[in-house]
Amino acid sequence: MPQGTPRLVITDVQGRRVVNLTGPLVTLGRRADAGVRLTSPQVSRLHAQIVVEPDKCVLHDAGSRSGTFVNDEASAERVLSHGDRIRLGTAQDVEIRFLVDEDLPTERTAISAAGELRQIAALLDGLRALGSGRVLDEVLALVLDSAIEFTGAQRGFVMLADAAGRLEFKLARARGRITLSGRNFETSRKVPEEVFATGQGVIVRDLMDGDLAGIHGGTVALGIRHVLCSPLRLVRYVDRADQRPEEKPIGVMYLDSREPGALQSASARSGLETLGVEAAIAIENARLYREALENAKIEQELRVAAAIQRALLPAGSRTGPFFTAAAASVPCRAVGGDFFDYVDLTGGFGWILGDVSGKGSPAALLAAAALGMFDTEAAYHTGTAAVVPRLNRGVFRRGVEGRFITAFYGHLGPDGVLTYSNAGHNAPILVGPSGPRRLEVGGLVLGAFEQAAFEEERIQLSPGDLVVAFSDGVSEALSAGGDEFGDERVVASVTAAAAHPPEEIVRLLLADVHEFCRDAAQNDDVTVVAIRYDGAASDR
Numbered sequence: 001m002p003q004g005t006p007r008l009v010i011t012d013v014q015g016r017r018v019v020n021l022t023g024p025l026v027t028l029g030r031r032a033d034a035g036v037r038l039t040s041p042q043v044s045r046l047h048a049q050i051v052v053e054p055d056k057c058v059l060h061d062a063g064s065r066s067g068t069f070v071n072d073e074a075s076a077e078r079v080l081s082h083g084d085r086i087r088l089g090t091a092q093d094v095e096i097r098f099l100v101d102e103d104l105p106t107e108r109t110a111i112s113a114a115g116e117l118r119q120i121a122a123l124l125d126g127l128r129a130l131g132s133g134r135v136l137d138e139v140l141a142l143v144l145d146s147a148i149e150f151t152g153a154q155r156g157f158v159m160l161a162d163a164a165g166r167l168e169f170k171l172a173r174a175r176g177r178i179t180l181s182g183r184n185f186e187t188s189r190k191v192p193e194e195v196f197a198t199g200q201g202v203i204v205r206d207l208m209d210g211d212l213a214g215i216h217g218g219t220v221a222l223g224i225r226h227v228l229c230s231p232l233r234l235v236r237y238v239d240r241a242d243q244r245p246e247e248k249p250i251g252v253m254y255l256d257s258r259e260p261g262a263l264q265s266a267s268a269r270s271g272l273e274t275l276g277v278e279a280a281i282a283i284e285n286a287r288l289y290r291e292a293l294e295n296a297k298i299e300q301e302l303r304v305a306a307a308i309q310r311a312l313l314p315a316g317s318r319t320g321p322f323f324t325a326a327a328a329s330v331p332c333r334a335v336g337g338d339f340f341d342y343v344d345l346t347g348g349f350g351w352i353l354g355d356v357s358g359k360g361s362p363a364a365l366l367a368a369a370a371l372g373m374f375d376t377e378a379a380y381h382t383g384t385a386a387v388v389p390r391l392n393r394g395v396f397r398r399g400v401e402g403r404f405i406t407a408f409y410g411h412l413g414p415d416g417v418l419t420y421s422n423a424g425h426n427a428p429i430l431v432g433p434s435g436p437r438r439l440e441v442g443g444l445v446l447g448a449f450e451q452a453a454f455e456e457e458r459i460q461l462s463p464g465d466l467v468v469a470f471s472d473g474v475s476e477a478l479s480a481g482g483d484e485f486g487d488e489r490v491v492a493s494v495t496a497a498a499a500h501p502p503e504e505i506v507r508l509l510l511a512d513v514h515e516f517c518r519d520a521a522q523n524d525d526v527t528v529v530a531i532r533y534d535g536a537a538s539d540r
Helices: 105-128 136-151 190-198 217-221 266-312 360-380 384-398 486-497 502-517
Strands: 007-012 015-020 025-029 048-052 057-061 068-070 077-079 085-088 095-099 155-161 167-174 178-180 202-204 226-236 246-257 323-330 338-345 348-356 405-412 417-423 429-432 435-438 457-460 466-470 526-533
Touching (some): 057 068, 155 190, 167 190, 246 266, 323 338, 323 348, 323 502, 348 360, 348 526, 405 526, 429 486, 435 486, 466 486, 466 502, 486 502, 502 526
Antiparallel strands (some): 057 077, 068 085, 167 178, 202 226, 226 246, 348 405, 405 417, 429 466, 466 526
């Protein structure tokens, strides 16, 4: 054997390292106490051993399950020569060279290049699995598993920034694709916070150096010594050479180990930078995908809620022995805070139109509660003077902060007597022979004060007289130029259509509002109720 120190040059997922063969026996395998420890799953726990003699080194297979090969030849026992390539079983991700000469720059370069290619292959194998169709936790697991396999680290975790820019612990993994809880991953936030703030990766070669042991006491107690923390940066590439790519930090990836492995190598740092960029894109895609799923779920729930709300409202058209009624309600969102209802009473016919402050689901819930209260109170109490105060107390006692209801309640008798009370609502329009007038008598909005007083007005209607109530979504509808439809246009539209049946009056008023607004986005619900007094049957 040529003169020189015999050694093994090993290249695997942990990087490139040199092991001098100085002892009488050097073992190779996955066992923790192996002289040359290899992490590839294709390597047996005790795979092979090298007997070092003064003039030769002899390789022996140690009864491995898949054999030992020298220069691709199966070898149960073999005297090693300078430059021999050793392969343990089917492990293609491990290359071992036996060298003796001191200076072999060409061979070292070749070994290093082969190692880089294997590392890149391992990296890309993990990245290939990342896709926008995966949920966030699965993407994070793939990122961590790829990084741990690539570097040979013991464990790792990912922290992502929330909307306020604070790092949140998301997922931790250990070798063997084992998920760890945050409680089982004790470490200081100092390193991750520093990496996220500066955008620069940090390598801690030994936590026992300086004052780091005190900061990372829990980590050191576990035998962890070496740390690598890398930023996750979302890079948005550009279309032209004169533009600069945009970078946005979204979190950090932290790895640590009892053994240095490749955590300190240049290839690990450059590889993790590549992984960090690709992982950031995959994580962002997964976030967007999850948001899309959540939005789709919310939309489905809103569709169900809208169907329920429509079911709570009565059919728009209603015809009685002395009246004809029609109504329509169009929420500006899936669900809204406008509501209307009819009630058939022994002494006549009642109806309500209400508008809950605010929009969306909270307003819709209070509107549903108000409909239930109205149905109960109107059925058991006669006259608006009794019903409206009871509705007010019911809304007030529910104590929904910042929510109140404007409402108009009208009661029409067979004799044409209209009794109404207006609780802070847009004044409905009464159209009769003497022209239009507004119905404004009443009181404050419902729910503002528990003991609020409400007045009522009684008006004698003639056959053919018309009452049209509407929500402020009608009068306050906006044109593309920002102008309001306004009460004057409501009065003009209703007066012009007064000769038509109530159902057609409602349709024409909504058509006028739509024509006025054209394509302008609306921000309030629109509801209209029209009631015509047809006269007693004996008067027809």
